[in-house]
Amino acid sequence: LAKTTQPISMDSYEGQEVNITCSHNNIATNDYITWYQQFPSQGPRFIIQGYKTKVTNEVASLFIPADRKSSTLSLPRVSLSDTAVYYCLVGGDEKLTFGTGTRLTIIP
Amino acid sequence: DAEITQSPRHKITETGRQVTLACHQTWNHNNMFWYRQDLGHGLRLIHYSYGVHDTNKGEVSDGYSVSRSNTEDLPLTLESAASSQTSVYFCASSGLAGNSYEQYFGPGTRLTVT
Numbered sequence: 001l002a003k004t005t006q007p008i009s010m011d012s013y014e015g016q017e018v019n020i021t022c023s024h025n026n027i028a029t030n031d032y033i034t035w036y037q038q039f040p041s042q043g044p045r046f047i048i049q050g051y052k053t054k055v056t057n058e059v060a061s062l063f064i065p066a067d068r069k070s071s072t073l074s075l076p077r078v079s080l081s082d083t084a085v086y087y088c089l090v091g092g093d094e095k096l097t098f099g100t101g102t103r104l105t106i107i108p
Numbered sequence: 109d110a111e112i113t114q115s116p117r118h119k120i121t122e123t124g125r126q127v128t129l130a131c132h133q134t135w136n137h138n139n140m141f142w143y144r145q146d147l148g149h150g151l152r153l154i155h156y157s158y159g160v161h162d163t164n165k166g167e168v169s170d171g172y173s174v175s176r177s178n179t180e181d182l183p184l185t186l187e188s189a190a191s192s193q194t195s196v197y198f199c200a201s202s203g204l205a206g207n208s209y210e211q212y213f214g215p216g217t218r219l220t221v222t
Contacts, residue, residue: 034209043198043213044151087150095141095166096211098150 004088009103018075020102022088025069030092033064033071038085038101047086048073080106110135114199114214121221127186129217131199139202140182141211142166142174144195151198157182189221 005023012018024033032051036044048055050062050071061074075082085101112133121127131140138159143151143166153166155174163174171193173185186193196218200211 032209041216043200043216044211045213046210049209091209093209095153095156096151096209097153097167098143100148100150 004090004099006086006088006099006102008100009105011105011107012078013107014079015077018078018082018104020073020075020086020088020104021070022073023070024088024090027068027090028092031090032092033062033068034089034091034096035060035062035073036087036089036098038087044087044098075104078104078106080108082106112199112201112212112214114197114217116217117215118218119220121189121219123189123191123221125189127189127219129184129186129197129199129219131182131184131214132180133199133201133212133214134180135201135203135212136179137201137203137212138179139211140176141200141202142172142182142184143198143200144168144193145198145216146195154184154197155182186219189219191221193219194221195219 034049035047037047038044048060048062052064055062063072083106085103087101089096115130141156142154145151152168154172157163157176196216198216199214202211
């Protein structure tokens with residue numbers, strides 16, 4: 001399974017765009033990149049998934065360069081409710097391997 | 109609406125006792141998973157199932173067992189609870205839709221082994 005590396009923590013002010021980058025140098029050809037969000041005392045929640053280039057949904061964008069060795073989750077105009085832990089996962093089947101994630105704190 | 113539920117939400121048990129945590133989903137998903145999460149750590153996979161009568165070990169399966177007799181349920185059993193198994197346990201399910209591996213997580217069960 002591909003190992004991922006992401007910052008342990010990040011702070012940002014309300015209203016700003018936040019970019020969280022994940023490194024996955026050993027990603028395999030069949031692997032997808034998936035991001036989850038977890039609030040305290042809750043289970044993780046799916047945010048977005050991609051294979052290459054750019055994916056956008058109603059809450060986030062995912063940028064994946066051509067070599068796929070990294071990816072960037074972009075959260076537009078964050079609010080206090082975006083304070084959470086964000087996990088980057090890489091895998092090619094239904095199993096997920098969670099790292100320790102990035103603890104994002106939004107400052108008023 | 110479809111959902112995934114876990115019971116109990118909180119459980120205190122003694123070392124050596126057998127404990128079963130329930131997980132029930134109404135998504136009609138084939139895939140179900142059990143994870144544990146310890147303070148300051150990510151989630152670690154305990155067991156998973158890709159369908160009825162299918163079970164597989166995850167990275168931290170020692171001391172745990174599961175069985176899948178129907179699509180909706182995947183109970184997790186701690187054969188002889190140990191203090192090291194004090195943790196928050198999350199159940200999840202997924203069903204392949206296109207290329208999505210989106211998992212839906214339950215609310216978690218906080219287990220304390222004294």
